[in-house]
Amino acid sequence: MIGEKKLVEFGKEVLSFVDKGELKISLTGTESFLTRFANNEIHQNVAETNLEATLSYTIGQRVGVTSTNDISSTGLEIALKKAKSIAQLMPENPNLPELPEPQLYQKMEGVAEATVRVSPDERAQVVAKLIEKAKRNGANAYGAVTNEVNELCILNSRGLQAYFPFTKTEFRVIFLKGGRSGYGETVGADFSKLNIDEVSGEALYTCLSTEIPQTLEPGEYEVVLKPYATADILQMLSYLSFNGKAAEEGRSYIKLKMGSPVASPLVTIYDDGLDPAGLPLPFDFEGEPKKKVFFIKEGIASGLVYDSHTAKKAGVNPTGHSLPSTEAHFGAIPLNLFMDSGDYSLEDMIKSVKKGIFVTRFHYVNPIDPVRVISTGMTRDGTFLIENGKVVKPVKNLRFTQPFFEALEGVEMVSKNRSLIPTWFGSSLVPALKIKSFRFTGVTEF
């Protein structure tokens, strides 16, 4: 780790070179490690050390952005000059927001020492144990173990100063045996608390306890979705519907239906960057403190996330969900999603299904209609037929073409237990769901 003192000094030095206008500098330090395994052996094993500086230079109503990881004095001088010259050449943007003033942030711990200290040998030992388990059962293991240490430091010409170091560690595994597969995935800040045994045990059980999948005719079925599949739905909604930019452009279903029902009353979805049950981060890439935002509260469309740009246009305050300046055109994205738990066990849900499908996870989900979030994708790594309250047999993977808001309207049961699932940059803490109807439109050969 570089540390707060060095990063702040470094940032202040860059700020001191600003002679006209204002600057925001964000510094991101990364040390990341990943051990990847397949066919019961380690085949990729990598490390990266990087420090990037992203500069947003504002002159009046004009802004220029540069980013560099050449942090030599020459590299930074070039980046600063370039940002300034871009700003000078830009047309005026009357909607350009002002830089935030200094803020107070909630104190929290983001670094788990166990994650910082993980060695390549320790990651390899985790994999070795897993592979031994796979071999004992005649299966093959595929997956990855990661650990990373990140530092985010933001300063601006108005005196704002923010620093937060945090760790992240992920584990995922697929067991394959013949035509059968099982999947498990988890994420956390602390490597020593990662529930690798539980997740891999469940994945191996799914793989081993089934027979060769049979073909099931596509159609409308009741479904029970494991948390991996729930997380996929939320991820799609976070970009397309919860984003203040989507609202500004007239394509957010939440905005169009604000205050009205968009889901079953059992559904409550929110973002909370301060909740330690997720992967907390006290501020966003503009240095705005994270606010808790409800998107759907007991089925009612309730709110959106905003960065300073979308907030200004909407006439509201930023919520602390901006992206890095180089990605700001995507708008504001919630990175710490939560869905409230319910009262049921997975077994209760399965028991309630007359004829339906149990889905472990989705694959390659893409939207067809961004407003209603009609999405298509495949099931993967464990799809089963449920009949009269019992899982009766594995079925070949199915393609769905389903409006996700309609799926949320059809939520009939929510699980007590939730799982933390990694997403693009953050995580989702989500339950399993029972949905009364899900539209499957195709089937594949395995």
Add this chain to the structure above:
Amino acid sequence: MNSETKEILNHLSITGVEYADVRIVKREIESIRVKNQQVESASVVVDYGFGVRVLYEGAWGFSSSSNFSSTSFKKTAEEALSIAKASTIVKGKKVNLSQVKPVVDKWVYPVAIDPFRVPLDEKVKLLMEAEKLLHTSEDIKIGEASLEFLKQDKVFASSNGAYIEQSFIESGGGIVAYAIKNGEVQKRSYPNSHGGDLRKGGWEFILELDLPRYAQQTGEEAYQLINAPPLPAVVSTLILDGKQMSLQIHESCGHPTELDRVLGTEASYAGTSFLTLDKLNNFKYGSSLVNLYQDATIPGALGSFAYDDEGVKATKTYLVKEGMFVGYLTSRETAPILGLDSNGSMRADGWNRLPIIRMTNINIEPGNKTLEEMIDEVEDGIYMCTNKSWSIDDKRLNFQFGCEISYEIKNGKLSKVYKNPTYTGITYEFWRNLDALGGPQYFRVWGLPNCGKGEPPQTARVGHGTVPARFRNVRMGVAK
């Protein structure tokens, strides 16, 4: 850079190290986006660093850093070695690398007009002009115009004595009109979706694209779409334009022929492939008209280069010949499994990523029909243009694509416009139903800048040379 690469490789001249290579990569990317007559973003990103790959007692390690100092060179090389040593704890089969002649070479792709020297205000002016013309009606609520330029200098050096420098510039751009009405969004793009079109080359390519010239038509088509009926569900004849063909080839031929996927090393993320080893030279992938090949030697194509990231010279090889599946995209580690040398498909997304098998330019050989002839021979069918959505299963069999626009074909003529067109199928069944291909006059290599694969995630810039094609018995219109 020769002294730096030597210094790094010297740290790995020790017993047990069977092979090592180092890449130093510097990238500069300039992006400008205009939306509704405002510059939404204008940025320059510089990314510079080095990555070290080492094979120790048959196991791989890789480490990378953006810190250029002797201390960092030593630390990073030693880290790559210690990671490789850790890999030996769960070592599998011995790694055999196919032979490659160590080359000392320098390759610079020429540009007529360096886009990084074109003044920023000239770029903004072009985008403003094009974006303004998209707004052909009040229903066009959003217009977007964008340009992207990439400059890359890469050095590759190996413990076998290879030292290769490669430099190129890529340029691209596009426009998109969004018609939004009553909670519905329809979009139309030019020259293609996914950021337009990109090529190795300079500002001359942007001038060739002539974004303002096509803006009005793009806006008008978006307006047509928002007022059009949706494509009804039907099983019929489908003609795809060359742009949608690029995605069809990408997902259903490019990815499944990556040999690392076939061997299972992408199973935990993007998946595997239905084109298993037993199918090589033994599987009817498509109709006899289907000839698909990878070619990294096409001048100006986005997936072209002189050498891959293992120092293997760019090649052209067939993947599907007269409908039969005949080849994979390979690397030095995977090709020997087939008794072959690598065909040079290993590329990394920058300095901080390990090279993995990536598409180069995956192309289809043209046929001999004009588009008019292909349409004229259809009594009932649909013509679809420009990709909008894509999804395919983890063995690359069951796919579903959405296009921006479609036209009914009735008695050999194009008639009404349908919105939300989608089609679905099983890869080999679909390609076996191909019965006509456009002639060489339609052949164009489309640049696709966003191919995702690998862990940690990597993005590759690839190309697809395509012509329009006709397929029979296709299921369409499943989205409601």
